[in-house]
Amino acid sequence: RKEVEQDPGPFNVPEGATVAFNCTYSNSASQSFFWYRQDCRKEPKLLMSVYSSGNEDGRFTAQLNRASQYISLLIRDSKLSDSATYLCVVNRAGGGADGLTFGKGTHLIIQP
Amino acid sequence: GAVVSQHPSRVICKSGTSVKIECRSLDFQATTMFWYRQFPKQSLMLMATSNEGSKATYEQGVEKDKFLINHASLTLSTLTVTSAHPEDSSFYICSAPRGRYEQYFGPGTRLTVT
Numbered sequence: 001r002k003e004v005e006q007d008p009g010p011f012n013v014p015e016g017a018t019v020a021f022n023c024t025y026s027n028s029a030s031q032s033f034f035w036y037r038q039d040c041r042k043e044p045k046l047l048m049s050v051y052s053s054g055n056e057d058g059r060f061t062a063q064l065n066r067a068s069q070y071i072s073l074l075i076r077d078s079k080l081s082d083s084a085t086y087l088c089v090v091n092r093a094g095g096g097a098d099g100l101t102f103g104k105g106t107h108l109i110i111q112p
Numbered sequence: 113g114a115v116v117s118q119h120p121s122r123v124i125c126k127s128g129t130s131v132k133i134e135c136r137s138l139d140f141q142a143t144t145m146f147w148y149r150q151f152p153k154q155s156l157m158l159m160a161t162s163n164e165g166s167k168a169t170y171e172q173g174v175e176k177d178k179f180l181i182n183h184a185s186l187t188l189s190t191l192t193v194t195s196a197h198p199e200d201s202s203f204y205i206c207s208a209p210r211g212r213y214e215q216y217f218g219p220g221t222r223l224t225v226t
Contacts, residue, residue: 004155043205043217044156087155099146099171100207100215104155 023088
């Protein structure tokens with residue numbers, strides 16, 4: 001089983017729609033979870049951290065299910081500028097300043 | 113503004129030559145930095161952890177003699193790709209942790225070996 005698995009997509013979604021991505025991770029000792037956004041040929045940028053209680057940042061909502069080792073990202077009222085690759089990211093076991101394990105990413109295309 | 117810089121942003125070199133990539137934390141100190149590599153349509157893969165004052169820690173399958181890492185100061189880590197070959201062509205990205213969990217990524221270096 002891969003360490004972090006994501007559906008690669010692409011997800012073609014009309015502007016204004018709601019879209020959800022899922023991700024599973026294999027290392028039950030992981031302590032930190034993130035969603036990063038990566039635009040073509042650019043470095044990844046942190047979109048949001050994912051907390052056990054779930055968290056929301058504007059149109060973005062992240063959920064974590066530790067029992068199922070499952071992370072989700074929901075984007076509401078999608079904009080054209082949301083088109084990007086969304087990376088599910090998990091820290092290495094042990095927490096703290098540690099290397100990150102990236103999923104392959106889910107490619108999202110918002111269509112006008 | 114950027115908090116981690118990388119130089120150069122793009123480099124083309126001939127097979128057999130060595131290439132040095134610099135990663136700097138701009139307004140904070142980083143005793144640890146990370147080097148990643150991303151091939152087209154692939155995920156970022158951690159190559160090594162750069163440790164200030166001690167040897168780098170390499171991930172399985174990454175040749176330490178080929179990818180030399182030097183953490184020269186609390187704000188600078190360098191990655192040297194020695195005797196580069198076309199299969200080393202990739203997007204190399206560094207990151208530096210700030211605080212307990214947050215990491216900042218450099219803008220990346222696109223290496224093309226001809």
